[in-house]
Amino acid sequence: MSTRGERTERTERGERGRRGDTRQRLYRAAVDLIAEQGYTATTVDAIAERAGVAKGTVFYNFGSKEALFAGLLDHGIERLADALAEAARAPSASPVATLDALVLAQLRFVDEYGPFARVLLAEMWRAAWQEAVLRLRTSVLGVYERVLEEAVRAGELREGLDTATAATAVFGMVLTVAIERRALRPDHPLDDVHATLVELIHGRISGR
Amino acid sequence: MSTRGERTERTERGERGRRGDTRQRLYRAAVDLIAEQGYTATTVDAIAERAGVAKGTVFYNFGSKEALFAGLLDHGIERLADALAEAARAPSASPVATLDALVLAQLRFVDEYGPFARVLLAEMWRAAWQEAVLRLRTSVLGVYERVLEEAVRAGELREGLDTATAATAVFGMVLTVAIERRALRPDHPLDDVHATLVELIHGRISGR
DNA sequence: CCTTTTGAACTGACCAGTCGGCACAAAAAG
DNA sequence: CTTTTTGTGCCGACTGGTCAGTTCAAAAGG
Structure with missing residues (x-):
């Protein structure tokens, strides 16, 4: 429900470029952690850290943990x-x-x-x-x-x-x-x- | 971790009596909530409330959420x-x-x-x-x-x-x-x- | 009496989401 | 060519709230 995120429709499916990279890294980090600990037990901080990215970046890219x-x-x-x-x-x-x-x-x-x-x-x-x-x-x-x-x-x-x-x-x-x-x-x-x-x-x- | 819980070995498998009742109710409440929301998302307060039992009772009977x-x-x-x-x-x-x-x-x-x-x-x-x-x-x-x-x-x-x-x-x-x-x-x-x-x-x- | 339950207050850690600001590249202006 | 502006992606300290677990005095039960 953030006003940010999904701003550029230029990259269409967000697969390419710097942002696409970040998203892939976040997917990977999140799925690894959630597989081990479960959804709720996995914190956004941990996902960001494993992805080598700041916490704010997660919310910039996805708006929420759920998204x-x-x-x-x-x-x-x-x-x-x-x-x-x-x-x-x-x-x-x-x-x-x-x-x-x-x-x-x-x-x-x-x-x-x-x-x-x-x-x-x-x-x-x-x-x-x-x-x-x-x-x-x-x-x-x-x-x-x-x-x-x-x-x-x-x-x-x-x-x-x-x-x-x-x-x-x-x-x-x-x-x-x-x-x-x-x-x-x-x-x-x-x-x-x-x-x-x-x-x-x-x-x-x-x-x- | 706690010094409490599992105090009486008298009732062996804890199936009978007042305490056994309480445990059954807690099992039921916990499994229902955890099935809906997952383990971490389910709070002890919620389990106790659904079981119609005070929060303290959960820890008296089991010592911890994990147990x-x-x-x-x-x-x-x-x-x-x-x-x-x-x-x-x-x-x-x-x-x-x-x-x-x-x-x-x-x-x-x-x-x-x-x-x-x-x-x-x-x-x-x-x-x-x-x-x-x-x-x-x-x-x-x-x-x-x-x-x-x-x-x-x-x-x-x-x-x-x-x-x-x-x-x-x-x-x-x-x-x-x-x-x-x-x-x-x-x-x-x-x-x-x-x-x-x-x-x-x-x-x-x-x-x- | 001894066991079990109650209920409420408390603590300390933890966490989702926010926000002001930084870096950098590319375009616009001069 | 140089300077300024703009947009984008990212950063990380901070906030307001939540929760597991503790404590304890008092009541209920058997």
Whole structure:
């Protein structure tokens, strides 16, 4: 609610130039700290210090701690959605093969942006960030859901499958496993994890 | 840190009597508020007020906000572990059928103790609660893992399956879906959700 | 009586947000 | 070319308020 910030529309999405740099540094510092301590426990002073920036700069760029966090969520969700959309766009043998690629892409995303993934998992269901959750559901879960529907149409998955629930299930499964791996079993090879999850989804898990 | 709290070992697990009542009320109030606002944002004053208890009582019973929260986590994890263990103990046609029962039990638990489930999901990977996480892994995930191993031994699941990863996967999948259902689709019948998840796990999802 | 709870006052630390000012580059004026 | 102005990004001390935890005398309970 400051009169400042977002003053220059010249740089459009604020990605370029000095200011863009500062914002990236603040996102990074904030997500790291919030992943460790939680949103409320993370002070703006600490974020500024880790980013190598004065406290005033945070408010100059974002107006409030909440706005910084909202921007951070949007930014990360956009990256995740892009990563999944790209994986879905790549040519594959079948819709189910595309699903495998989505799982791998999500695993890789968490591997690379672990702190963001933890923040996402922790804050996903907080009422305060409704807007961001909505974006997550349409842009990220939407990718899963579309691929699942395609697989149903192609006859690869059972007709009448509740694709919305299945999409959430796969997303949550991958997120949980990937975060656990990063936290407790970092040398467990990503491909092994991917193989196990894919088995689970395909039903190749069954020995019958 | 405080010299007070945990004074009487007479009531052992502090479940009975006047003091036990107070503790239960405090657990409930705390878990509700923390689910909504997060740990740090929830003040002891607010917890005491919602529990209908004086602030001093919180510190008389738990010694600190942190100890209250640690007790709350332990308490909830124990309940969850009990619920799953009971489901696993019930007679069933096969290990895989037991797995289905576990999923249903977990769904029901989240349905009943939604706020706790949200707190668990949010705080699960925070370094501060290492001890509780360890208990979660041995007592809750352990139930899943044992059933999965049994299914492997019975030849119902593929030999060599990474049961540890699979256990985490199923647990995270169910937790995510159940919380999403509670938050956004409360009238979606629990049994439908259960059916979809069970299909996913069994591989009956495949139409081939 | 001994345990538990109450309620209110107090402290000391901590924190989001503010504000006046600095640095610097590029444009405008001379 | 030199000087002045302007806009932008950044700085960091400061403020007003909040909160965990303490203390304690008195009451309730069993």
